[in-house]
Amino acid sequence: MSRILIVDDEASIRETLKEILTYEGYEIDLAEDGAQALDMLRKTEYDVALCDIKMPKIDGLELLDRVKGIADDVSFIMISGHGTIETALEATRRGAYDFIAKPPDLNKLLITVRNACEKNNLVIETKVLKRKISKTHEIIGDSPAIIKIKQTIEKVAPTDARVMITGKNGTGKELVARWLHEKSNRSNMQLVEVNCAAIPSELIESELFGHEKGAFTSAIKQRIGQFERADNGTIFLDEIGDMSLSAQAKVLRALQENKITRVGGEKEIEVNVRVIAATNKDLRKEIEDGNFREDLYHRLSVILIHVPSLNERVEDIPLLAEKFVSEICEENAMPRKQLTSGAMNELKNITWSGNIRELRNVIERLVILCGDKITETDIINFANPMGGKSVNLEDIVNQYEKFQEFKDFAEQVFIDTKLRKNGWNVAKTAQEIDIQRSHLYNKIEKFSLKRKGV
Numbered sequence: 001m002s003r004i005l006i007v008d009d010e011a012s013i014r015e016t017l018k019e020i021l022t023y024e025g026y027e028i029d030l031a032e033d034g035a036q037a038l039d040m041l042r043k044t045e046y047d048v049a050l051c052d053i054k055m056p057k058i059d060g061l062e063l064l065d066r067v068k069g070i071a072d073d074v075s076f077i078m079i080s081g082h083g084t085i086e087t088a089l090e091a092t093r094r095g096a097y098d099f100i101a102k103p104p105d106l107n108k109l110l111i112t113v114r115n116a117c118e119k120n121n122l123v124i125e126t127k128v129l130k131r132k133i134s135k136t137h138e139i140i141g142d143s144p145a146i147i148k149i150k151q152t153i154e155k156v157a158p159t160d161a162r163v164m165i166t167g168k169n170g171t172g173k174e175l176v177a178r179w180l181h182e183k184s185n186r187s188n189m190q191l192v193e194v195n196c197a198a199i200p201s202e203l204i205e206s207e208l209f210g211h212e213k214g215a216f217t218s219a220i221k222q223r224i225g226q227f228e229r230a231d232n233g234t235i236f237l238d239e240i241g242d243m244s245l246s247a248q249a250k251v252l253r254a255l256q257e258n259k260i261t262r263v264g265g266e267k268e269i270e271v272n273v274r275v276i277a278a279t280n281k282d283l284r285k286e287i288e289d290g291n292f293r294e295d296l297y298h299r300l301s302v303i304l305i306h307v308p309s310l311n312e313r314v315e316d317i318p319l320l321a322e323k324f325v326s327e328i329c330e331e332n333a334m335p336r337k338q339l340t341s342g343a344m345n346e347l348k349n350i351t352w353s354g355n356i357r358e359l360r361n362v363i364e365r366l367v368i369l370c371g372d373k374i375t376e377t378d379i380i381n382f383a384n385p386m387g388g389k390s391v392n393l394e395d396i397v398n399q400y401e402k403f404q405e406f407k408d409f410a411e412q413v414f415i416d417t418k419l420r421k422n423g424w425n426v427a428k429t430a431q432e433i434d435i436q437r438s439h440l441y442n443k444i445e446k447f448s449l450k451r452k453g454v
Helices: 011-021 032-041 058-068 087-095 106-136 143-158 172-184 204-209 244-256 282-287 295-300 314-331 341-348 355-369 376-382 391-396 405-420 426-433 437-446
Strands: 003-007 027-032 047-051 075-080 100-101 163-167 191-194 234-238 274-279 303-306
Touching: 003 011, 003 032, 003 191, 011 027, 011 106, 027 032, 032 047, 032 058, 047 058, 047 106, 047 295, 075 087, 075 106, 087 234, 106 282, 106 376, 143 172, 143 303, 163 172, 172 191, 172 234, 172 274, 204 376, 244 295, 244 303, 314 355, 341 376, 355 376, 355 405, 405 426, 405 437, 426 437
Parallel strands: 003 027, 003 047, 047 075, 075 100, 163 274, 163 303, 191 234, 234 274
Antiparallel strands: none
16 A cells, blocks of 8 residues: 655644545654754655645655655655746656646646656665666576586677577576676667577577568557667577577578568668677587588677586585575565575485576475474475376365366476476477467466466
């Protein structure tokens, strides 16, 4: 529920606004002048302040100046019976969200308050998301392979050299790409990520290079491609081994000439883009099989970085596990849980086919299901619930009364497992489980399945 501070030296206006906004479901506090409001803003967090301009002691415009650094997240809506364009402009210049003349129009007032609250919520959500994203940008580990990767990034990032990142699904190739961008001279510009495996082959060229209106049946308006969006920044082509040969030819031209042409267009558009690519495939074998262009491979692989599987760096598991426990407990507002030494040893003994992504999922499961201390027994019981010794299939079946409910459960687990195994390569998963790609997309939507980042 949003909390609003009403600041006005007229008691009748304060009470009227309070009555209206309380009825709309807001929590309301009142202040009779700017000095009282300033004191309340220091002590209490508010989403919105409805503030008169002409008041004794501290007027509304002075209050706007004095709350800077104290209540920067509060959206101020200024209200005045002496409103002029100059006053409104001055209030906006000093940081007000909006200006309403007295007597306020009720509909406009309610819409403005609602919009201000939504804007404030979006600001808070953005801050939370940025904190979460910044956490994922760490490359955790002290193993020789990870130290070598970090050293390579430090040397390569400040240059514009193209980089090819190889490694199995879930190893953290995306993190290497983000580090390369953040430590580069282009870090103040966009990093545009494109998952080539998740885009149907008939749409990949439009996604990368854009299209003109009327270029094909569904092209009802012009569209800017990802290369143009990444201009002066970095484009990360994930799972590039799944890109069609025709799209590969266009990417090669873009790298050679620093120019692209939209689908259905003739105009050449200059782009200044650093390209980082990643794949879980053996591109040398793909070249031999005629699925990947050798000239494009050589263009992309100026610098090669191989990210090892988790089973090749088991000494990093304790660091990763502790990091994930801290993050998951914080995200869920839970007390910090501890992994015992026996639990750590048991985690090292597991074969991690899904690599770091699988480890994080297991840690999340353990944090949710276990007590304050996560023990060796907990790892045995919960690390592999569908295949561990402690699972009784009859108990799982008995959770469902209807056949369709159990069928949906089994289908969801099956599809989610296969998608994670294939790094959310939808085309590959559909082929592997022998269903149409469109059918798989429908299942993903039906079960609200989402790809979780490393």
